[in-house]
Every structure is written in structure tokens, then in C-alpha cells.
Amino acid sequence: MYYFIYGNGMEQLDRFLGDRRNAKLRARSETAFRAAPLRAIRDPADAAGVLMILVALARGTPTPEQEAVIEAEMRKVTAPDDDHGTRMAYIRHAAAQASDADTAVDHLAPLLREKLDASERDDLERMLEAVAVVHGGPIDAQEKLIARTVRVLAEPL
Numbered sequence: 001m002y003y004f005i006y007g008n009g010m011e012q013l014d015r016f017l018g019d020r021r022n023a024k025l026r027a028r029s030e031t032a033f034r035a036a037p038l039r040a041i042r043d044p045a046d047a048a049g050v051l052m053i054l055v056a057l058a059r060g061t062p063t064p065e066q067e068a069v070i071e072a073e074m075r076k077v078t079a080p081d082d083d084h085g086t087r088m089a090y091i092r093h094a095a096a097q098a099s100d101a102d103t104a105v106d107h108l109a110p111l112l113r114e115k116l117d118a119s120e121r122d123d124l125e126r127m128l129e130a131v132a133v134v135h136g137g138p139i140d141a142q143e144k145l146i147a148r149t150v151r152v153l154a155e156p157l
């Protein structure tokens with residue numbers, strides 16, 4: 001008790017509580033900062049690309065074969081004169097910044113629900129499955145991610 005009143009005890013306690021409060025704020029700020037590339041996406045084709053990268057990441061590091069399938073699927077849904085290299089670089093960056101696949105799906109779902117009709121959502125599911133099929137079929141994590149994406153997109157606005 002003497003230490004708290006006449007010593008450094010109150011200062012130490014204040015510093016400890018302040019550090020704990022600042023750590024929570026820092027963690028929340030870092031989460032928002034990392035989600036910024038996902039929140040900035042306005043094109044459903046880019047959102048689909050991020051989801052395809054996340055399906056590939058569910059198996060591990062994306063392989064050249066998976067990248068080729070993703071690029072082929074992206075070429076089907078984008079204009080022929082688009083700069084696909086730049087688009088793919090942004091998509092890879094946004095997918096890498098996602099803290100996990102579920103968070104990315106939650107961030108991208110409102111955009112995809114708003115912009116895609118039912119047939120386009122079916123096309124998105126087909127695109128995700130095309131990436132998962134590479135290397136001997138989808139693994140459990142990929143199937144779960146695709147199922148969750150389809151389920152979240154089917155929810156009403």
C-alpha cells in the first residue's frame with residue numbers, strides 16, 4: 001500500500017492500463033487497415049478474383065496452374081482491353097491483406113449481392129470450383145469456403 005501512495009505504484013498502474021487500452025485500439029486499427037483493400041473493391045470481377053485467390057490459398061501457396069485458371073476465368077468476365085497484369089496484382093494484394101477467408105467473404109458479400117443476379121452468382125460458384133478442382137479436386141477447406149460463399153451470397157439483403 002505504501003508503494004502505491006508514496007512510490008511509483010500509481011504511475012505503474014496507469015501506464016499498464018494505458019498500454020492495455022492502446023493495444024486494443026492498435027489491434028482494431030490494424031484490422032481496419034488490413035481490410036481496406038477489400039473494402040475498396042467496387043468491381044464484382046475483382047471481388048470474384050479475390051475469392052478465387054482465397055480458394056487457391058486454402059490449399060496452400062497458389063501454384064502456377066491455379067494462377068493460370070484464375071487468369072483464364074478473369075479474362076472471361078473482364079473486357080479484352082483491360083490490363084490483366086495490374087488487375088491480378090491488385091487482386092493478389094487484396095487477398096493477401098485479408099485476415100482470413102471468412103472475413104473477406106463478409107466484406108465482399110454486400111457488393112456481390114448487389115451487383116450480381118442469380119445466374120452470375122452461379123457462374124461465380126462455377127469459377128470458384130474450377131480453381132478448387134486443380135490438383136486432384138477440392139480439399140475440405142476449399143469446399144467449406146465455396147459453400148460458405150454460396151450461402152452468404154444467397155442471403156437476402
